[in-house]
Amino acid sequence: MIRIGVLGCGNIGHIIAKYRENCEIVALYDQVYPRALELAALSGGTAYKDFESFIAGDFEYVVEAASVRAVRQYAEMVLSSGKHLILLSVGALADPSFREDLVRLAEGSGMRIHIPSGAIVGLDNLKVGQISPIRRLLLRTTKSPESLGIKTRERCLVFQGKSHECIKEFPKNVNVSVALSLAAGRDADVELYADPSVERNIHEIEAEGDFGEVYIRVSNVPSPDNPATSYLAALSILTLLKNIEQPLVVGT
Numbered sequence: 001m002i003r004i005g006v007l008g009c010g011n012i013g014h015i016i017a018k019y020r021e022n023c024e025i026v027a028l029y030d031q032v033y034p035r036a037l038e039l040a041a042l043s044g045g046t047a048y049k050d051f052e053s054f055i056a057g058d059f060e061y062v063v064e065a066a067s068v069r070a071v072r073q074y075a076e077m078v079l080s081s082g083k084h085l086i087l088l089s090v091g092a093l094a095d096p097s098f099r100e101d102l103v104r105l106a107e108g109s110g111m112r113i114h115i116p117s118g119a120i121v122g123l124d125n126l127k128v129g130q131i132s133p134i135r136r137l138l139l140r141t142t143k144s145p146e147s148l149g150i151k152t153r154e155r156c157l158v159f160q161g162k163s164h165e166c167i168k169e170f171p172k173n174v175n176v177s178v179a180l181s182l183a184a185g186r187d188a189d190v191e192l193y194a195d196p197s198v199e200r201n202i203h204e205i206e207a208e209g210d211f212g213e214v215y216i217r218v219s220n221v222p223s224p225d226n227p228a229t230s231y232l233a234a235l236s237i238l239t240l241l242k243n244i245e246q247p248l249v250v251g252t
Contacts, residue, residue: 002245003059005083006045007074008066009035011226012088015234016063017043021242023061029054030066055081061244063237068092068171075102079111086114088237091167091175093182116240119230120176120203122216124251129184129209136208137184139163139177142193143201147222148173152194159192166190172229176203201230 002023006013009030017025017039025045030036036047048054055062055077062078063086064071071092078085079102093099093115106113117123126134145152148170159166163177164187174192181188184207205216220230243249 002061002241004061004063004086004241005029005054005057005059006039006043007054007062007064007078008070009039010065011223012065012229012234012237013039014042015223015231016065016237016241019238021238022245023241024059026059027054027057051077055083060084061086061241063241064088065237068167068175072098076105079105079109079113082109082111084112084114086116086237086240088116088118088233089171089175090115090118090179090182091171091177094164094167094178114240114244115179115182116233116236118176118179118236119201119220119233120180120205120216120218122205122214123179123183126180126184126205126207126214127252128211129186129207132210134184134186134207134209136206137180137186137188138191138204138206139174139180139188140191140193140204140206141174141176141202142195142198143173144198145194145196147201148192148194150194153196155193155195155197157191158194159190161190163188163190166192180205 003026005027025043028036028045028047040047061084065088068089068091071089163181166174177190201220203218207214220232223229223231
């Protein structure tokens with residue numbers, strides 16, 4: 001059984017604490033200390049008021065479920081402390097300089113950075129783009145106006161461009177675009193829509209390459225208490241934790 005520390009004690013953290021398998025939550029940290037205390041009571045772990053005390057704990061993996069800003073603030077300290085990093089706010093890696101520095105640090109310290117599939121499916125096979133270039137890669141995401149922090153009475157296009165640009169404007173909403181880009185080996189094109197008629201977060205992926213064509217549509221139930229996050233994202237972390245040290249590995 002692996003031992004983990006949870007960085008970020010919001011909705012995703014609660015799901016991890018409630019449904020975890022093959023792991024023990026040892027330590028918890030959130031900038032809002034009462035959140036960490038609440039999750040500690042649920043999980044049996046220890047809540048910490050400061051990050052330095054948290055990262056000094058006896059565990060192997062840090063599960064980040066906080067924010068892009070938290071990744072930029074704490075990721076290097078996680079790896080330097082001899083702990084592997086499971087990263088949900090992958091949008092932080094849209095900055096190539098920060099990403100390269102983090103990868104070099106992981107290599108030098110013998111640590112690994114794990115990125116769950118998050119709110120989409122298909123990342124596994126789209127990694128063929130690292131071997132055989134993908135000519136066209138589009139992510140079309142539709143969410144409720146509320147989750148995007150805007151007001152509209154009808155469906156509207158709120159962003160069109162590259163994933164590294166989109167994550168700057170919507171850091172809490174399109175982490176999947178950066179995960180998609182990293183998997184495929186190229187910057188994805190993104191279309192982000194606000195639609196008051198939708199009750200679920202919808203992600204459509206279109207890809208073309210020498211392998212053929214791919215179309216994937218995922219309709220996600222929003223995570224409880226946080227409409228900006230898909231429940232599937234939390235489940236993908238739980239699945240990664242369950243299988244991270246298994247002797248049989250399924251998938252590319």
